[in-house]
C-alpha cells in the first residue's frame with residue numbers, strides 16, 4: 020500500500036494506471052476508521068481496480084472548534100486497517116497541501132443544504148463539498164464511495180457533481196452497525212459507558228418507524244419516535260423526522276415513493292446521526 024502526502028506524488032502514481040485503462044475508486048474519510056469505512060473499501064473493490072482512501076480531517080466543514088480539536092486521529096491503526104483491507108493507496112495530505120491559501124467557496128447546493136444537518140451545522144455542506152471537490156480534482160476517480168449514514172451528505176455531493184458536471188459515479192453504501200444496532204461512527208469513541216447505552220435510542224426509534232409504518236400516520240410516527248428521547252438523562256434530540264429522500268422536506272404523505280426517517284441527537288457531549296430508508 021502506497022502512502023501519499025502530496026497531490027503531485029498521488030498524480031504521478033495514478034497517471035500510468037489510468038493510462039493502462041484501470042478504473043479508480045476514491046473512498047474519502049476523516050480517519051479513525053471502523054468497519055463502516057472498511058465496508059466502503061470492500062464495495063469499492065467490487066466496482067474498481069485501484070482503491071484510494073483519503074484521510075483528511077477537513078477544518079472547513081467543522082462548525083464547532085471543540086469538535087475539530089477532539090476529532091480522533093489514530094493514524095497508525097488506520098493505516099494497518101487499510102493495509103489489511105487491500106487498499107492500494109492512502110492520500111493523507113496536511114492542511115497546507117489542501118488549503119495553500121485562504122479561499123472563498125460558495126456553490127448553490129439547493130434548498131436541502133439548509134435543512135436538518137444544514138440547520139444545526141450552518142455552512143457544513145459548503146465545507147464538505149469544497150474538500151470533496153478538491154479530493155475529486157486530486158484523484159479524478161471513476162467512482163467514489165459514500166456511506167448512507169451521512170444521508171444528506173450524499174445528496175449534497177450529487178448536487179455538487181451536477182453543478183460542475185463531473186463524470187464521477189457516486190455509490191452509496193449501507194450503514195454498518197454494531198451488534199446491538201448502534202451505527203458505527205468515529206465519534207462513538209467519545210461515548211462514556213452510560214452514553215453508549217443511551218445511544219441505542221437512535222437505532223430503536225428509527226426501527227420503531229420502520230416496524231410500525233403501516234400502522235400510524237406520519238405525524239403519529241414522528242411523535243412516537245420523538246417520545247423515545249424523553250427522560251433519558253444527557254440525551255438531547257436535535258431532530259427526528261420522516262422526510263422525502265430527495266428534497267429532505269418533511270414527508271407530505273405516506274404514499275410518497277422515496278421516504279427516509281432521519282435523526283440527530285446529542286448523547287452526553289457527542290452528537291450522533293442515523294437514518295433508515297422507509298421506501
Ligand SMILES: Nc1ncnc2c1ncn2[C@@H]1O[C@H](COP(=O)(O)OP(=O)(O)OP(=O)(O)O)[C@@H](O)[C@H]1O
Nearest residue numbers: 048049050055165166168169194195203204205206
Ligand atoms: N457505519 C457506517 N457504515 C457505512 N458507512 C459509514 C459508516 N460511518 C461512516 N461511514 C461513511 O464513511 C465515510 C467517511 O466518514 P467519516 O470518516 O466521517 O466517518 P464517521 O464514522 O461518519 O465519522 P463521524 O462520526 O465523525 O462523522 C462517509 O462516507 C461516511 O458516510
Ligand SMILES: CC(C)(CO)[C@@H](O)C(=O)[O-]
Nearest residue numbers: 047048049077147150169
Ligand atoms: C466526505 C468527507 C470525507 C469530507 O471531509 C467527510 O465529510 C466524511 O468523512 O463523511
Ligand code: BAL
Nearest residue numbers: 049080081143169172
Ligand atoms: N461523516 C460526516 C463528517 C462530519 O461529521 O463532519
